[in-house]
Amino acid sequence: MRYFSTRDKTISISSSEAIIQGISKDGGLFVPETIPKIDNLMELTKMDYRKLAYFIMSKFFTDFEPTLLKEAIKDAYGQKFSLKDIVSIEKVQDRYLLELFHGPTYAFKDMALSILPRLLRIALKINDIDKEIVILTATSGDTGKAALEGFANVEGIKIVVFFPEKGVSQIQKLQMITQEGENTFVVGIDGNFDEAQNGVKRIFNDREFKEVLDKYGYILSSANSINIGRLVPQIVYYFYGYLDLLKQGELEDGEKINIVVPTGNFGNILAAYYGKKMGLPVNKLICASNENNVLTDFINTGVYDRRRELKLTSSPSMDILISSNLERLLFYILNEDDIAVKDKMERLNKNGFYKIKNINIEDFYGDYSTEDEVTKTIKDVFVHYNYLMDPHTAVAYNVYDKYKLKTKDNTKTIIASTASPFKFGKKIADSIGLNTLGKDEFQILRKLGDKTEIKIPEGISSLKDKAIKHNNYCSKKEMKSMLKKFLKVGEIYD
Numbered sequence: 194m195r196y197f198s199t200r201d202k203t204i205s206i207s208s209s210e211a212i213i214q215g216i217s218k219d220g221g222l223f224v225p226e227t228i229p230k231i232d233n234l235m236e237l238t239k240m241d242y243r244k245l246a247y248f249i250m251s252k253f254f255t256d257f258e259p260t261l262l263k264e265a266i267k268d269a270y271g272q273k274f275s276l277k278d279i280v281s282i283e284k285v286q287d288r289y290l291l292e293l294f295h296g297p298t299y300a301f302k303d304m305a306l307s308i309l310p311r312l313l314r315i316a317l318k319i320n321d322i323d324k325e326i327v328i329l330t331a332t333s334g335d336t337g338k339a340a341l342e343g344f345a346n347v348e349g350i351k352i353v354v355f356f357p358e359k360g361v362s363q364i365q366k367l368q369m370i371t372q373e374g375e376n377t378f379v380v381g382i383d384g385n386f387d388e389a390q391n392g393v394k395r396i397f398n399d400r401e402f403k404e405v406l407d408k409y410g411y412i413l414s415s416a417n418s419i420n421i422g423r424l425v426p427q428i429v430y431y432f433y434g435y436l437d438l439l440k441q442g443e444l445e446d447g448e449k450i451n452i453v454v455p456t457g458n459f460g461n462i463l464a465a466y467y468g469k470k471m472g473l474p475v476n477k478l479i480c481a482s483n484e485n486n487v488l489t490d491f492i493n494t495g496v497y498d499r500r501r502e503l504k505l506t507s508s509p510s511m512d513i514l515i516s517s518n519l520e521r522l523l524f525y526i527l528n529e530d531d532i533a534v535k536d537k538m539e540r541l542n543k544n545g546f547y548k549i550k551n552i553n554i555e556d557f558y559g560d561y562s563t564e565d566e567v568t569k570t571i572k573d574v575f576v577h578y579n580y581l582m583d584p585h586t587a588v589a590y591n592v593y594d595k596y597k598l599k600t601k602d603n604t605k606t607i608i609a610s611t612a613s614p615f616k617f618g619k620k621i622a623d624s625i626g627l628n629t630l631g632k633d634e635f636q637i638l639r640k641l642g643d644k645t646e647i648k649i650p651e652g653i654s655s656l657k658d659k660a661i662k663h664n665n666y667c668s669k670k671e672m673k674s675m676l677k678k679f680l681k682v683g684e685i686y687d
């Protein structure tokens with residue numbers, strides 16, 4: 194399988210090269226030359242998560258030696274996940290919540306970032322590269338910790354995470370700044386996620402700086418879903434969720450489902466889109482946004498317009514106005530026209546918006562939730578169904594409620610449940626009516642655990658006593674110099 198850039202199909206590289214590069218040198222994202230097809234789903238119901246992961250990933254990562262890929266999958270989806278089945282499906286009201294947060298950092302990002310480090314190391318060997326990889330990551334809260342956890346103490350790799358200092362929850366911040374590992378570097382920036390992501394992309398596109406890094410034996414890669422090595426592992430759990438419902442007799446073979454995804458950078462829902470194109474029987478992909486509803490507007494009007502104020506909400510991982518992975522969807526809805534994709538991306542970069550005439554995007558439905566609707570949903574679902582969900586999942590749950598009201602569509606529906614509620618303790622506690630006045634985050638978490646009789650995840654409660662390991666802060670303009678300081682590269686280090 195070869196991989197093209199969404200902006201230049203003459204760029205054709207292997208899957209291992211695409212995983213190493215992360216983002217194409219022309220700024221585009223790598224897409225597979227064809228999307229493999231899967232039929233006879235009933236056959237796959239016999240597979241456990243790891244076997245299914247291999248079955249799917251091996252179709253995309255075709256230059257990976259089968260035994261090495263199997264070994265990477267076995268190591269990745271092991272004891273770091275609290276469930277033998279890695280994910281779980283919970284029926285709440287009339288829908289199925291696909292819980293993706295039983296990994297080491299309690300967010301769905303673990304599903305891919307548990308294996309990306311292993312894929313990267315194999316990819317380096319395939320391409321006979323003996324340089325040190327510097328993983329550059331911009332996070333709005335969940336990716337950062339999942340990347341740090343995945344890459345910490347991995348030989349030959351350094352992991353650098355930039356996060357919006359004021360744009361993540363207290364637990365998300367603590368998870369990152371207490372990260373151990375000499376090869377880890379965490380920096381809070383004075384901007385928002387989009388500025389962090391733009392800063393990372395600027396560094397990726399800085400040819401001169403990359404030559405300097407090369408002189409010091411470094412090459413850059415990405416842990417964000419712009420990396421195909423992040424996207425492909427995220428396809429697996431949508432098949433797994435469908436097959437689990439098939440096994441349970443909740444679905445007939447071939448019966449179509451809707452999939453609702455709380456969406457920010459578009460990597461998670463795009464994985465479901467790939468699943469649909471591969472043959473997963475999907476009716477609608479419901480893209481659920483918070484009040485940063487740039488994607489809702491795009492899906493409904495064909496206009497992508499980031500010229501609006503970025504709102505800080507209770508679902509910080511979705512506080513994004515530049516959804517990077519939408520570029521891959523554009524590639525398909527523009528009939529794989531790389532020139533057209535390049536033009537739209539340049540317009541977005543220069544003018545802040547672009548328009549797709551006669552947009553053909555019937556695979557998707559878009560809507561959003563206000564903060565008040567999120568609060569009400571968290572409370573109502575807890576009170577009526579005794580199910581506690583995090584704010585991102587509540588966005589998806591509420592958007593699905595509105596979808597059903599509007600369309601009267603009764604297709605069975607999976608909702609991606611993307612994070613543990615205990616990463617957002619104050620919001621959840623306030624939503625269900627607990628008194629949090631004058632209490633610190635850990636007192637609130639204890640109160641929340643007592644009230645709901647849910648055990649606080651060990652990795653969250655233990656943060657209370659963890660030492661702060663990273664105390665770095667910079668302006669969005671100083672990201673490159675912070676990186677140079679960490680890597681000890683550049684004139685002063687020559």
Ligand SMILES: N[C@@H](CCOP(=O)(O)O)C(=O)O
Nearest residue numbers: 332333334335336418458510
């Ligand atoms: N929601 C993300 C933002 C980056 O998304 P990614 O899927 O491209 O890593 C976060 O939590 O950082």
